[in-house]
Amino acid sequence: MASVLARRFVSPISIPGRRLLRFVPLCCLRGGARRAGRKVDFELPLVSFVDCLLCLILFLLGSFSADAECAEREHVPSAHNVEAAIDAPLVAVTPEQILLDGIPAASTPTIAAAGRLTRLDDLFNQLKAKRELWRQLHPGEPFPGVVVLQIDRRVPALVVKSAFQTAAYAGYPNVSFAVKRR
Numbered sequence: 001m002a003s004v005l006a007r008r009f010v011s012p013i014s015i016p017g018r019r020l021l022r023f024v025p026l027c028c029l030r031g032g033a034r035r036a037g038r039k040v041d042f043e044l045p046l047v048s049f050v051d052c053l054l055c056l057i058l059f060l061l062g063s064f065s066a067d068a069e070c071a072e073r074e075h076v077p078s079a080h081n082v083e084a085a086i087d088a089p090l091v092a093v094t095p096e097q098i099l100l101d102g103i104p105a106a107s108t109p110t111i112a113a114a115g116r117l118t119r120l121d122d123l124f125n126q127l128k129a130k131r132e133l134w135r136q137l138h139p140g141e142p143f144p145g146v147v148v149l150q151i152d153r154r155v156p157a158l159v160v161k162s163a164f165q166t167a168a169y170a171g172y173p174n175v176s177f178a179v180k181r182r
Contacts, residue, residue: 088146088176089130091123093163095154100126111159120166127170145171150178 092099098106098120105123127147135143147167151160167175 088144088148089127089172090148090150090178091163091167092150093155093159094152098123098159098163100130106163108155108159111162112156115158117158117165118162119169120162123163123166124170127167127172131171143171144174146174146176147172148176148178 090099090101091105092102093108095108097104097108098111100123103126105126106120111118111120131143131145149160149163149167151163164175
């Protein structure tokens, strides 16, 4: 039975050995390597190579930050009395745009150009959808209605008021602010 299987399934893997420049059709390369009298084969220490790659991967994972707003956190106001971060939708207000959990919801320059308080429809719809999803996942529990505003110092007050008012209209009357600890 074993001889039948051996004839039927021929392994494409050959026995390890020296192969470098042995089957190269270029005669000048093959003859030159023999004339030089040096060893052509090079054995790579695989364990050391895997160790180096593992260290590199662990370093990159340790230094990588998945938060897209890390650069924007430098422009967040600081405070003395702070609490730990809470699990709530994060509305980031930057000089360019307004983001809800990293998803663009409005443009800051258009709100500032309007010159008046405006309800941000995309932000309102996204917050309302998050509220409905929370109610489906937690039936019978009261909705906490907490949203975290991460506001850049350079943003005009009119834009902050519009984002705050839109969050309140969407059912999030409890607003917390993301700040740096002093």
